[in-house]
Amino acid sequence: MSIELYDLATADPKLRFSPYCWRVKMALAHKALAWREIACHFTDKDRLPQSSAGTVPVLVDDGQVVGDSWHIAVYLDQRYPDKPLFACDQAKSTALLVKFWVERTVQPFITRMGVGDFMATLHEMDKAYFRQSREKRFGMTIEQYMSGREQAREGFGAALEPLRAMLAEQPFVAGKQPAYADYIVFGALQWMRCGSPFPALRQDDPVFDYRERMLDLFDGLGRRAHHREVLASS
Template identity: 35%
Template sequence: MILYELDAINEQYFSPYTWRILMSLNHKNLYKNTKRVQVKFSDKSLINHKGFNTVPVLEDKGIWINESFEIAKYLEQKYTDTPSLFGGEKSMKLTFIINQMLDPKILSILARIIVADVYKVLKPEDKKYFRETREKMLNKKIEDVELESDKYIPIFQKELNPFRKIIKNNDYMTGNHPVYCDYLLFGFFMWARNSSPKQILVKDDVLWHWRNRMLNLFNGFAKKSNGFEIK
C-alpha cells in the first residue's frame, strides 16, 4: 500500500487529513505494509495523473482512492478481519456527517492560528504556491494573519466544547476504544503539533488529556513523529 502525503522540512509531516489515515492504518494493523510517499504542493505529478489534487491518496493493489473519508471507508470495507474503524454502517454514516460539519469550521479557525508556522516548515520550492493559495483563501497576507493568531486560540477552544462534553466521561469519543471519529479531530491536532510551537489547548483540559491518549496510541506512533513539544 502507498500513502501519499504532503512534504515538509525535517519530516514534520503535518497534513491533518493524512493523519486521519495514518492513525486508521495503525488501527487496522496495516501501517507496517504501508509505504509513505511525499508529494509537493508545487509538484503533484505523483497523484494528479489520476485526477487528484489533494492528499491523502491511497494506492492499494492498483486501486487509487482520495478524500480521507473515502479512504477510511475503503479500508473498513476491504479489511474486514482487522479492528473496525466505525463499528457498523450506521456509525460510518453518522461519522461522515460529523466529518462534513467539522472540517470547514475547524480548518478556517486553526488556519488563522498556524498558517504562518506551516509556511515555515514547507520545503522552499512549495512556499510560493502555498502563499498564493492560502492568502487568497484567508484574504490576507500570511504575516497579517499571524498578527491576529492569538485571538483565534480561545475561539478554537470554544468550538471544541461539544467534544469536551463527550470526552468528559469517556477515554475516547464512543467509549474505551478510539474510533475514526477520534482520528477526525486528532488529525487537526497533529497539523498543529507538527507545524507550530503554539500551544492550542490548556494543560489539564479534558481534551488535552484525550490528545495525550491519542499521541500514545500504537506505541506512541503520533508522538514519535517530528513536531513541536506539547506542554
Template identity: 45%
Template sequence: MALAHKGLDFVERPYPFTAIPEIEEGFSKTVPILRDGDRLVRDSFEIAVYLDETYPDRPTLFGGEGGRVLSRFVESFSQMVLHMPVTKMAIMHIHDMLDTPDQEYFRASRLDRLGKEIEAVAAEGDAERETFAARLEPVRRTLHFQPFLGGDSPLFADYILFGALQWMRVTAGPPPLAADDSVMQWFERCLDLHDGLGRRVTAA
C-alpha cells in the same frame, strides 16, 4: 492512524505541495492518496470507507453504518469549527517550514482560498488561541462519558478530530489547552495509540 487501526502494513511517502500534481499521473489535486494494489483512493474519509469495506475481518473504523454517518458529522465539525482557527495559528509556521518553490505556491494558493495575505491571516492567530478551548466544549462534554469519541476505544471519528489537533502540533506547537483539560488528555491518549504512532511525528 486508520491504516494502523486496521493493522495493515504500509509505506508512507511524503511530497511537497508542488509535487502533488505528479503523484499517480495527477490522480488527485490533494493528498492523501492511497494505492492498494491496482486500486487508487483519494480523500481521508473515502480511504477509511474503502479500508473498512475491503478489510472487514480487521478492526472496524466505524462500528457499522451508524458510526460512518456520524463520523461525517465529526468531519463537518472539525472542518467548520476548528480548521480555520488552526489555520490562523499555524499558517506562518507552515510557510516557514517550506522550501522556496513551495512557499511561493503556498502564498498564492492561500491568497486565492482565503482572500488575504498569509500575514493578515496570521495576525488573527492570537485571538483564536484565546478562544480555542471554548470551541471544543461539545467534545469535552462527550469525553465526560467515555474515553474516546468511539466509546471505550477509538474509531475513525477520533482520528478525524485528532488529525486537526495533530496538524497544529506538528506545525505550530501543542494545542492551546490546559494539561488537565479532558480534550488534551484525550489527545495525549490518541498520541499513544498504535505504539505511539502520533508521537513519532516531530512536534514544532
C-alpha cells in the same frame, strides 16, 4: 504488494503535519496494516498517481488508487473488514457530521493560529504557491491573517467545548475504544502539534489528556512524529 500512502512533505523529511494524512495513518495502524509513505510536496503533484484528484492523501493498494481521506477510510473497511473503523452504517453516517464539525468549525481556528508556521516548514519551492493560494482564500496576507491568532486560540478553545463535555462521559468519540471519528479529531490536533510552536492547548484541558491517549496508540505512532509544539506554562 504493500500499501503506498502519498503524504504531504515539508522541508524536513521527518516533519509531516497534514491532518487528512494523519487520519489515514491512524486508520491504517488501527487495522494493523503496513504501509510505505511517499512524501509529496505541494508543487510536486505530478508525482501523484494519474487517476488521483491532485491532493494528498492518496492511497495505492494493489493497483487501486483511492483519494480523499474519507473515501480511503470507507475503502479500507470494505477491503479489510477486520477491526472496522465504523462499527455500523449509522456510526459511519454520524461520523460524517463529526468530520464536517472538525473541518468547518474547529480547523479554521487552527489555520488562523498556525498558517504562517506551517508555511515556514515547507520546502522553498512550495512557499510561493502556498502563500499565493492561501492569501487568495483569506483575502489578506498571511501575516495579517495570523495577527488574530490570540483571538483564534479563544475560538479554538470554545469550538472544542462539545468534545470537552463528551470526554467527561467517555474516553473516545467512538466510545471505550477509538475509531475513525477519533482519528478525524486527532488529525486536527496533530496538525497543530506538528506544524506550529504556538501553544494552542492548555495542559489542564481534558482535550490535552485525550490527545495524550491518542498519541500513545499504536506504539506511539503519533507521539514519535517530529513536532514543533512548545507547551504553555499553564
